[in-house]
Amino acid sequence: MTMQDRTSMENPDDILELDALKVVFPSRDREDVAVENATLRLQEGSILGLVGESGSGKSVTSLSILGLNDRARSSGSILFRKKDGSIVDILRTPEKELEMLRGSEIAMIFQEPGLALNPVLRIGRQLEKVIRLHDRSMKREDRKRKAVELLRKAGFRDPERICRMFPHELSGGMKQRVVIAMALSSSPSLILADEPTTALDETIQDEILDLLAALVRENGVSMILISHNLEVISRMADSIAIMKKGLIVEEGLKDEILSDPIHPYTRRLLEMAGNMEEVIHEKRFTPEEEYIHTSEYGYITSTHRILRRSR
């Protein structure tokens, strides 16, 4: 069997396995390597926290999982286990099938909820439209009822009232709840949340994170949570992947990473936890980190990533 038609995952408990994902954006005079080598795995029903500096490739990695980097040249593989148990490689899936995956299995929540909402449509109508995309045969009344039910799931106590409102009448936190309700409309098995609380007031960040955590625990959904904030990741995630300059430099269970970080970049991130901004905005590897990447340490893989697979 060639790499092209791999149909089994390394681990039967995983819902997602990225292997040596590389994403290059070609332009007229040069090539931008957005992701150099991302290898990671997500266990079904768990939260993987993806942390790293700005520009390290976190968003491009998550867009690749949705099959949305169509202008890029990608290599490696992104194996995803569908609800029916079959396994697809997102990088080798035709667009039509990708659309179905995005509609029914994988959902994304972005940093800026305002951008995901149509400013001229009432919330209820927007939800009904999304619900209709997933099930064309559903009656109008049932769609309305489902919209209300999804808003309630997303933490609104007065969903009927929210249905009648326009996006501009909602606060940032409320908008993000609506976006989460939309994401839930297809009962996805995988949610990609890219900085879902960064644009929100600090006071409501926790509420949204608690909501996401509850959705994962109660519905057995799997999630990749992207954040600059290591505290958020420490609280939410079951496992952590650290990214720098397009490489996943270290990946492992949260407790391993927090108590016994191996990569010097991870160590510095943890040391700086209170003041991570400085470390997170670094654009280069330090000499010590370069050494790790070129050395032949037993626990360093040929893909630069520190291997700690005790799971």
Ligand SMILES: Nc1ncnc2c1ncn2[C@@H]1O[C@H](COP(=O)(O)OP(=O)(O)OP(=O)(O)O)[C@@H](O)[C@H]1O
């Ligand atoms: N469409 C594109 N065309 C060309 N280069 C791109 C494109 N999208 C992203 N990049 C480049 O890929 C790299 C990774 O970007 P990405 O958005 O994934 O970073 P990030 O880790 O999400 O950063 P942030 O924390 O700021 O959101 C960056 O250097 C970026 O400029």
Ligand SMILES: [Mg+2]
């Ligand atoms: Mg990003």
